[in-house]
Amino acid sequence: MTAYSLHSMFGWLVWRDLTLAWRRRADVLATVFFFVIVVSLFPLGIGPERETLRTIAPGVVWVAALLASMLSLGRIFGNDYQDGTLEQILLTPQSTYLIVLGKILAQWLVSELPLVIIAPVLGLQFGLSQNSLAIVVVSLLLGTPALSLIGSIGAALTLGLRAANVLVALLVLPLYIPVLIFGAGAVQASVGGTSPQPYLLLLGATLVLTLVFAPWATSAALRISVE
Amino acid sequence: MLEAVNLGCTRGDRRLFKGLNFSIKPGELIELRGANGSGKTSLLRILCGLATPAEGEVRWQGTNIRSLGEEYSRVVSYLAHQNGVKDELSAIENLRISCGVAGNTLSTVNAQKILERVGLSRQQNLPARSLSAGQRRRVALARLLTSVATVWILDEVLTSLDDTAIKLSRQVISDHLSKGGLAIIATHQELDLAAARVQRMKLSQ
Numbered sequence: 327m328t329a330y331s332l333h334s335m336f337g338w339l340v341w342r343d344l345t346l347a348w349r350r351r352a353d354v355l356a357t358v359f360f361f362v363i364v365v366s367l368f369p370l371g372i373g374p375e376r377e378t379l380r381t382i383a384p385g386v387v388w389v390a391a392l393l394a395s396m397l398s399l400g401r402i403f404g405n406d407y408q409d410g411t412l413e414q415i416l417l418t419p420q421s422t423y424l425i426v427l428g429k430i431l432a433q434w435l436v437s438e439l440p441l442v443i444i445a446p447v448l449g450l451q452f453g454l455s456q457n458s459l460a461i462v463v464v465s466l467l468l469g470t471p472a473l474s475l476i477g478s479i480g481a482a483l484t485l486g487l488r489a490a491n492v493l494v495a496l497l498v499l500p501l502y503i504p505v506l507i508f509g510a511g512a513v514q515a516s517v518g519g520t521s522p523q524p525y526l527l528l529l530g531a532t533l534v535l536t537l538v539f540a541p542w543a544t545s546a547a548l549r550i551s552v553e
Numbered sequence: 554m555l556e557a558v559n560l561g562c563t564r565g566d567r568r569l570f571k572g573l574n575f576s577i578k579p580g581e582l583i584e585l586r587g588a589n590g591s592g593k594t595s596l597l598r599i600l601c602g603l604a605t606p607a608e609g610e611v612r613w614q615g616t617n618i619r620s621l622g623e624e625y626s627r628v629v630s631y632l633a634h635q636n637g638v639k640d641e642l643s644a645i646e647n648l649r650i651s652c653g654v655a656g657n658t659l660s661t662v663n664a665q666k667i668l669e670r671v672g673l674s675r676q677q678n679l680p681a682r683s684l685s686a687g688q689r690r691r692v693a694l695a696r697l698l699t700s701v702a703t704v705w706i707l708d709e710v711l712t713s714l715d716d717t718a719i720k721l722s723r724q725v726i727s728d729h730l731s732k733g734g735l736a737i738i739a740t741h742q743e744l745d746l747a748a749a750r751v752q753r754m755k756l757s758q
Contacts, residue, residue, distance in 0.1 A: 334653065335654060338650060338653030345650075349641035349642070410636060411638075413603060413637065414637040417631055419626040553604045
């Protein structure tokens with residue numbers, strides 16, 4: 327198999343998932359609306375004290391992103407598992423690692439990237455400065471791919487189980503904690519006037535680490551679930 | 554040559570079969586029969602590498618398929634009980650995308666030709682959701698027509714197909730065998746296929 331055709335197989339896979347997501351865009355919109363609503367509820371509930379809002383903003387935005395990202399995990403493999411296309415994809419002559427990576431990439435583009443784009447608008451409700459808003463975007467850009475990667479392990483493990491959604495939350499949320507700490511920490515540092523750089527570096531390191539190991543773990547989990 | 558060596562399979566604590574040995578060469582056909590729940594699908598999934606046998610191994614050209622990995626996937630086409638057809642995509646999109654993902658890009662014109670052959674040219678742009686069970690099976694059959702694999706593993710290939718489509722599937726499988734392919738087919742119906750050698754296997758509980 328030449329490098330070119332491997333490249334094109336990966337492209338087809340991502341294209342396939344993006345097309346499917348477009349045909350079922352209501353699912354995708356639901357995730358984004360969930361994120362918007364959860365983040366917007368806090369200023370309404372807590373009241374307009376600028377200082378309080380600014381202090382809780384990093385945590386609120388990041389926890390909401392975490393929960394929203396978890397909502398879309400079931401869709402990475404779930405639908406394909408049910409109609410038998412997942413088996414067909416696993417039987418194609420490309421490595422499961424690349425298949426998993428392609429599906430995660432598509433999931434990130436569809437379900438997480440919109441969160442990153444909309445987050446600064448939501449941050450305005452908390453009176454964040456322009457500088458802090460930029461850090462919100464950067465930290466989410468680094469952190470959400472790691473969330474997708476970690477989440478895919480849980481999604482693959484719970485494939486075809488009853489109450490899979492609850493189980494995914496129990497499996498995956500504890501693993502999200504480092505990403506949450508580094509991500510919210512970066513924004514917090516920027517709000518407090520110190521440098522967010524160390525947090526961002528740690529986030530980047532987490533992303534690299536999950537990029538290497540998560541697809542591998544997900545592939546193993548998929549093989550078990552499909553059997 | 555595809556060989557099964559001392560294959561055994563268990564589901565939970567129930568033993569489906571054990572000590573299964575057979576081999577199949579190019580141009581040959583295995584008809585797999587057995588009551589519902591006798592382990593036909595489990596055997597086919599082991600043969601295509603989706604499931605691991607409890608004991609024994611499957612060999613392709615003398616090497617265990619476990620160690621061949623993707624190299625083995627390249628020579629195998631599996632038509633499962635489920636069609637593997639996406640509801641949201643039209644017949645032609647289903648065909649082109651599944652080919653693309655499998656690494657042999659199919660042009661729209663060729664995809665149309667194949668859909669015409671399976672009798673779906675008028676429905677090619679309808680979402681698969683609105684197709685009947687038999688028509689979805691035809692989409693799966695169309696995918697098999699694009700396959701360049703040597704080993705065809707087919708699970709109940711004739712289910713929900715009408716007479717024309719059954720005739721077509723027979724034709725397609727015969728062509729495959731005469732071109733030096735080999736096929737392992739689980740079925741309840743009579744296949745009546747011409748092959749270099751037909752082995753009939755019955756799984757009993």
